[in-house]
Amino acid sequence: MKxxxxxxxxxxxxxxxxxxxxxxxxxxxxxxxxxxxxxxxKTLNVDSASFTQIKEEAQGDIEKIxxxxxxxxxxxxxxxxxxxxxxGMLIGTVEKVGPALExxxxxxxxxKLATLVSLSLTPLQIDEIKEIRKDIDQxxxxxxxxxxxxxxxxxxPTDIPENLALSVLDVAGAPAxxxxxxxxxxxxxxxxxxxxxxxxxxxEAKKRAGITGKVICxxxxxxxxxxxxxxxxxxxYFTADATNAVEVMEKVKEATNGEMADVVINCVNVPxxxxxxxxxxxxxxxIYFFSMATSxxxxxxxAEGIGRDTTMIIGNGYTKGHGEIALQIMRESxxxxxxxxxxxA
Amino acid sequence: MKxxxxxxxxxxxxxxxxxxxxxxxxxxxxxxxxxxxxxxxKTLNVDSASFTQIKEEAQGDIEKIxxxxxxxxxxxxxxxxxxxxxxGMLIGTVEKVGPALExxxxxxxxxKLATLVSLSLTPLQIDEIKEIRKDIDQxxxxxxxxxxxxxxxxxxPTDIPENLALSVLDVAGAPAxxxxxxxxxxxxxxxxxxxxxxxxxxxEAKKRAGITGKVICxxxxxxxxxxxxxxxxxxxYFTADATNAVEVMEKVKEATNGEMADVVINCVNVPxxxxxxxxxxxxxxxIYFFSMATSxxxxxxxAEGIGRDTTMIIGNGYTKGHGEIALQIMRESxxxxxxxxxxxA
Ligand SMILES: NC(=O)c1ccc[n+]([C@@H]2O[C@H](COP(=O)([O-])OP(=O)(O)OC[C@H]3O[C@@H](n4cnc5c(N)ncnc54)[C@H](OP(=O)(O)O)[C@@H]3O)[C@@H](O)[C@H]2O)c1
Ligand SMILES: NC(=O)c1ccc[n+]([C@@H]2O[C@H](COP(=O)([O-])OP(=O)(O)OC[C@H]3O[C@@H](n4cnc5c(N)ncnc54)[C@H](OP(=O)(O)O)[C@@H]3O)[C@@H](O)[C@H]2O)c1
Numbered sequence: 001m002k003x004x005x006x007x008x009x010x011x012x013x014x015x016x017x018x019x020x021x022x023x024x025x026x027x028x029x030x031x032x033x034x035x036x037x038x039x040x041x042k043t044l045n046v047d048s049a050s051f052t053q054i055k056e057e058a059q060g061d062i063e064k065i066x067x068x069x070x071x072x073x074x075x076x077x078x079x080x081x082x083x084x085x086x087x088g089m090l091i092g093t094v095e096k097v098g099p100a101l102e103x104x105x106x107x108x109x110x111x112k113l114a115t116l117v118s119l120s121l122t123p124l125q126i127d128e129i130k131e132i133r134k135d136i137d138q139x140x141x142x143x144x145x146x147x148x149x150x151x152x153x154x155x156x157p158t159d160i161p162e163n164l165a166l167s168v169l170d171v172a173g174a175p176a177x178x179x180x181x182x183x184x185x186x187x188x189x190x191x192x193x194x195x196x197x198x199x200x201x202x203x204e205a206k207k208r209a210g211i212t213g214k215v216i217c218x219x220x221x222x223x224x225x226x227x228x229x230x231x232x233x234x235x236x237y238f239t240a241d242a243t244n245a246v247e248v249m250e251k252v253k254e255a256t257n258g259e260m261a262d263v264v265i266n267c268v269n270v271p272x273x274x275x276x277x278x279x280x281x282x283x284x285x286x287i288y289f290f291s292m293a294t295s296x297x298x299x300x301x302x303a304e305g306i307g308r309d310t311t312m313i314i315g316n317g318y319t320k321g322h323g324e325i326a327l328q329i330m331r332e333s334x335x336x337x338x339x340x341x342x343x344x345a
Numbered sequence: 346m347k348x349x350x351x352x353x354x355x356x357x358x359x360x361x362x363x364x365x366x367x368x369x370x371x372x373x374x375x376x377x378x379x380x381x382x383x384x385x386x387k388t389l390n391v392d393s394a395s396f397t398q399i400k401e402e403a404q405g406d407i408e409k410i411x412x413x414x415x416x417x418x419x420x421x422x423x424x425x426x427x428x429x430x431x432x433g434m435l436i437g438t439v440e441k442v443g444p445a446l447e448x449x450x451x452x453x454x455x456x457k458l459a460t461l462v463s464l465s466l467t468p469l470q471i472d473e474i475k476e477i478r479k480d481i482d483q484x485x486x487x488x489x490x491x492x493x494x495x496x497x498x499x500x501x502p503t504d505i506p507e508n509l510a511l512s513v514l515d516v517a518g519a520p521a522x523x524x525x526x527x528x529x530x531x532x533x534x535x536x537x538x539x540x541x542x543x544x545x546x547x548x549e550a551k552k553r554a555g556i557t558g559k560v561i562c563x564x565x566x567x568x569x570x571x572x573x574x575x576x577x578x579x580x581x582y583f584t585a586d587a588t589n590a591v592e593v594m595e596k597v598k599e600a601t602n603g604e605m606a607d608v609v610i611n612c613v614n615v616p617x618x619x620x621x622x623x624x625x626x627x628x629x630x631x632i633y634f635f636s637m638a639t640s641x642x643x644x645x646x647x648a649e650g651i652g653r654d655t656t657m658i659i660g661n662g663y664t665k666g667h668g669e670i671a672l673q674i675m676r677e678s679x680x681x682x683x684x685x686x687x688x689x690a
Contacts, residue, residue, distance in 0.1 A: 018590060018591070018617065084642070085642035118649055149487065173649070243363070272363065289659075297637055299641075300659050301431065301466070304663040305364070305462050314634075314657040316645055316653070
């Protein structure tokens with residue numbers, strides 16, 4: 001049996017010397033290396049930015065969506081959207097555990113797990129696309145995938161239904177980072193607060209900012225804002241187009257008596273919202289970009305361009321215990337769980 | 346006289362509602378609004394990533410470089426490279442100060458200044474390109490530019506020659522951020538430590554990490570590493586290709602006895618170095634991406650992909666007092682000043 005590198009570099013076909021994520025093509029043959037885990041895949045949860053792009057390209061047509069997905073995997077050996085660069089995650093059952101992992105992992109054949117590493121680096125083979133749940137970005141397939149030694153995963157909880165857990169785990173990084181960044185009495189703006197990750201961030205932000213803090217939800221549609229308001233997830237709510245930086249600034253100014261936010265968390269799924277995030281924050285504020293549609297240069301040059309000393313963090317999808325933190329919200333908040341079940345499960 | 350917005354939104358032609366930096370076209374007519382400053386431009390200092398791209402496209406040909414630069418400004422009303430998205434800065438003399446700025450600015454007609462906001466958002470008109478100093482990314486022109494009310498600048502120091510000051514101010518954000526991020530006894534890796542921003546970062550890092558810390562310089566060419574070694578700017582030195590993540594990891598591992606870095610500062614001018622930066626850092630380390638060639642998704646998904654809890658910061662070119670911090674290095678370190686004069690002035 002062939003020996004593998006913990007990061008999966010042994011699967012990289014091109015370019016050489018890079019890791020599987022930045023690689024343009026990886027080997028998706030399903031014979032495992034000694035430190036790999038073979039997964040029998042049930043469902044793909046495609047990243048929101050990626051799936052939005054695919055649906056647009058396919059003009060909503062199911063067969064065309066299937067075709068695009070199959071061609072991505074055929075070209076790259078993984079489901080990494082060539083336009084957005086992003087992936088998603090998957091649910092499946094452990095089929096084989098490489099011998100070199102013995103004593104290193106608790107996983108055993110038959111365990112049901114969700115991979116928490118991106119599909120953009122996961123060797124994947126799709127035999128058949130069975131069902132596409134267009135509105136919740138989930139795709140049932142017949143196929144296999146490989147989890148590398150360094151790959152993170154969550155064993156599926158028994159008290160939370162599978163589809164619900166998958167939806168929550170997909171965006172687990174956002175609430176877990178919110179929990180780390182928000183301090184008591186902070187003023188927090190969540191841009192895209194009505195979305196899947198946004199709602200979890202609102203919940204965590206309110207918990208951490210506490211009674212002396214203020215959590216503000218910026219939503220796009222009246223509908224999502226009304227939904228969040230019903231759940232009482234924030235202290236203030238308004239609708240705005242986050243690509244309109246000046247509009248957002250004026251509305252945050254009003255909601256904060258001109259003080260602006262200590263922490264801004266960007267959870268949208270559209271480009272060109274960097275500037276609104278910067279203008280919503282205090283001069284020495286902190287911005288967390290969870291949105292994969294964020295442009296590095298637009299953020300860096302945008303802040304410099306108006307002489308702002310804001311700290312801007314790249315939304316690392318992983319932080320310690322993120323799966324547990326996110327799933328815990330479903331146990332704590334009955335209303336959020338109900339909403340999540342209705343919308344995403 | 347027309348009233349302007351502090352951020353210059355009144356100059357945006359398309360798309361509407363955005364700020365001048367993300368705009369694809371801005372108005373570069375040189376009649377000022379009431380809160381603008383008109384500058385008689387002497388020299389453009391084109392951003393390194395941008396100039397590298399332009400030189401490559403022109404295959405080094407001076408006339409072709411001129412053509413590309415003129416066409417960028419003709420299309421966008423500003424010198425924002427459409428491929429890299431980045432700009433640079435300029436030096437010039439104040440020609441007019443809008444009446445609404447009275448009492449708000451110390452600038453007066455005749456003052457010599459460097460704008461510290463990016464050219465990627467500065468209305469610019471080039472009448473003539475006079476001289477291109479290809480090796481130091483500087484271009485002398487006859488032309489005018491506009492500084493917005495929120496635009497930052499530095500009045501040129503009298504004890505440091507103009508070209509030298511310009512070169513230092515161009516990358517001022519990097520050493521100033523290094524000064525903020527590095528703590529006593531930190532292990533610091535500067536990727537691209539032999540470059541213009543890299544050398545200043547090494548100097549600041551060594552000052553802040555102190556005698557109990559360790560500063561490691563990763564350079565690309567033997568030449569730049571030898572230069573930095575001669576100046577004694579770091580504690581350890583090695584050459585590596587930062588696009589080869591695994592090579593960098595192995596070498597940092599060796600230099601740190603397997604402990605890896607608390608702080609990694611990325612100062613390269615080429616793409617695909619996110620993964621090397623992540624692998625050079627400790628699991629709970631901090632990475633500062635000053636390089637404008639950084640990809641947001643590659644960094645975010647890269648860290649997640651290998652389950653790393655690293656904090657990754659977007660290199661905001663501005664931080665309070667950055668101009669002063671960077672110029673001060675030229676006063677403190679004779680040898681660095683000499684090297685800077687030789688290479689960039
Ligand atoms: N860093 C990571 O590891 C990671 C992991 C997963 C996802 N993500 C990224 O996180 C982002 C959000 O994901 P999600 O699953 O939460 O998406 P989602 O449920 O689709 O939510 C997106 C939100 O953005 C809002 N929005 C859209 N256009 C807007 C505009 N112009 N102005 C203001 N708000 C606007 C939507 O508002 P309405 O509902 O009102 O229309 C919605 O609430 C995506 O970019 C995704 O790629 C990152
Ligand atoms: N955030 C901001 O506001 C801001 C402002 C200015 C500049 N920047 C950015 O900062 C970056 C650096 O600027 P600079 O002026 O310092 O550039 P520079 O002087 O050209 O330095 C670039 C360095 O990168 C090194 N390098 C190139 N390819 C490499 C590779 N494959 N592996 C390892 N090292 C490699 C070079 O090494 P050798 O010398 O050994 O060849 C050089 O030392 C650029 O991307 C620029 O766009 C950002």
